[in-house]
Amino acid sequence: MAGRMSDRPGTHTTVASVKKVKAMGRLGPTEIILILVVVILLFGAKKLPDMARSLGKSARILKSEAKAMKAEDQQSAPADPPQPAAPEQQTAAPRTIQAAPGDVTSSRPVAEPTDTTKR
Numbered sequence: 274m275a276g277r278m279s280d281r282p283g284t285h286t287t288v289a290s291v292k293k294v295k296a297m298g299r300l301g302p303t304e305i306i307l308i309l310v311v312v313i314l315l316f317g318a319k320k321l322p323d324m325a326r327s328l329g330k331s332a333r334i335l336k337s338e339a340k341a342m343k344a345e346d347q348q349s350a351p352a353d354p355p356q357p358a359a360p361e362q363q364t365a366a367p368r369t370i371q372a373a374p375g376d377v378t379s380s381r382p383v384a385e386p387t388d389t390t391k392r
Contacts, residue, residue, distance in 0.1 A: 300308075316324065 313321065
């Protein structure tokens with residue numbers, strides 16, 4: 274089985290297929306130019322600066338929120354790790370639940386509602 278990446282049953286990964294997948298992930302200069310041309314055609318040259326500006330603002334907001342969350346986590350984390358609670362030495366007394374006077378333990382049938390609409 275020359276050229277096979279894996280000898281496990283059920284896997285058919287060859288060297289050629291791995292190279293093809295790696296090549297698909299790369300973007301060369303011609304692909305980038307083609308993508309830019311398509312974006313300009315779709316959105317128009319006048320809208321692109323506004324879109325870039327709003328994208329930059331969104332990225333800044335996301336970055337500042339991530340920093341704030343990190344700072345909050347660091348402040349809320351205690352300096353010393355929490356100590357495990359000592360096992361309780363109490364012995365639990367057996368509890369008995371008794372019904373209070375007036376509790377109803379039996380159920381009564383519920384009357385079916387009657388239909389008074391005319392058809």
